[in-house]
Amino acid sequence: MTALTVQLGDYPHTRPLKAGTIPVEGVTCRFTETAPLHRAFARMVRDLEFDVCELALATYLQAREAGVPITLLPVVLIGGTHHGSLTRLPDGPALAPADLAGRRVGVRAYSQTTGLWVRGILREEYGLESSDVTWVTTEEPHVRQYREPAYVTRSSAGRVADLLRDGDVAAAVLGPRAIGGQGEGLVPVIQDADAAARAYVERHGFVPANHVVVVRDDVLRAAPGAVRALYHALTEAIDATAAGRDDSPAGRAVAAGWSEELAGCLALASRYALEQELVRSPIDVGAIEKETDLLR
Template sequence: MPAPYPTSGPVTLKTNLADSALSAALKDGRVSSPIVRFDFCGPPVASNGFKAMVREGAFDAGELAIVTYLQAKTYGKPLTLLPVAVVGRFQHNTISYMDRGKPMAPKDLEGRRVAVRAYTQTTGAWARGILQHEYGVDLSRIAWITTDDPHLAEFTDPANVVRVDKREKPLDQRLIDGEADAGILGPESPKHEKARRLIADHAAAAQAWHAKYGCTHINHMFVLNSELARQRPDVAAEVYRMLADSKAAAGPSKGVDPLPFGVENVARSIEIVNQYAHDQGIIPRPFAVSELFDDATRKLGAC
């Protein structure tokens, strides 16, 4: 567990934050602070530190998948959300299948097997929500083939989730070999000449989704240890400022900003993935956005 925090003055925060355009200026020193120092001690792939963050309190600060955070909130983990998107993208191009002579449409997944790293993975939750709400897919009629357990030890996967051993064969190879009929494996997997995107014109579908809902798909947000956030609202505000300055140093994004900051700007995306997670049995009830922020973090980024 992190050590007690000083009530004033500088703090050093054990931090799990991957290398990215957003974090570059923080990590190379272009953005700094007289009161906050980040000890970037997390693994190179930030998601590999999520389990330690929610189970052991291994970090004072860092990125966390939004669905993992919603589960952490459900189970009373001492984490406080900042209105900062660290990873985001539209998920329409993450669902793939192998061309075996007949095109596959979303409804064709019913009664079949779909591979996804973990049932509670945020990318999977977004993709399943798209399938259910935009294409009418009955998710209960799909067998979900996974390799990883949930980040939260308290959660038990639904009955239609089947765990396989990734040491025997990775999920992309299982899809290639026909042991899965489709996979939510990311925009570039599997790397095979017969791999096809389930949503063929995924770019147009993403544009249509954005026009309909007015937001992007947030994957990871930034969190602080709740005791730190409670004791040191000045530190929470300074962390937000540093992240915003680091994002600004990366330059403007092309097209829709995938990494919104501020409660007003992240709210719609959180509301939707919150509902998706509830629909899919990942959380017992959807949270109001106001429940996810405290008095100090709720004001961050407000005009």
């Protein structure tokens, strides 16, 4: 029986695999736990520590460009809309997205996927280029080979929300979990953020993905049947838990299998990444799809 070391977050759609209620046929899975989860991403793209690993979408795009030997599995574990992720102090001065030109904005890492989507929104809907802002970060990129643009700087502050509350930045990008944690009490910079997010999803035809799944290339070559079995079990778990997910963007984002929505999401994220200097060369989404043929 093939053994795989697997790092996945704790979600309703991953628990059946971890509990063994949905078996991975012919495979012994050793599930590891990392808290916070994003700490595992650098360990994967720098040291290939896991056979299969959940990974932030922006990290995957950067790792692919850097030649890290991993392959995408067409699975979205979490996603959502991000018009509400750009936040400000509730009692601060009035601030519109266009007002951020020439100002400082906090984000955990410049390569954080939430920041990728927020900066894409700012350019697409408000004409604000990434280089118009100084991005103040608290963490380095996961991909060791990546070099940040000149308009990115590092802070010694522990948390992004602290940058905002200390007056070091005018606004802060916070992921969905941080909104209800360190971001408690902050408000969106974008007015009517929910309505703007609904219009964005309708316009593009998909909910933005945040975390996907990757496999080491050597594992895929050596044990394609085991990787297929894990992929099919994860697909089954996502299907089996569908009734428990609400119709929110986050609920609709969870999906398995190649689709027009996933292709569109990867294409737009790739374009945003190139515009923002997260990658320096175009990404071939068709080539990514072809790499997943072994899973069919």
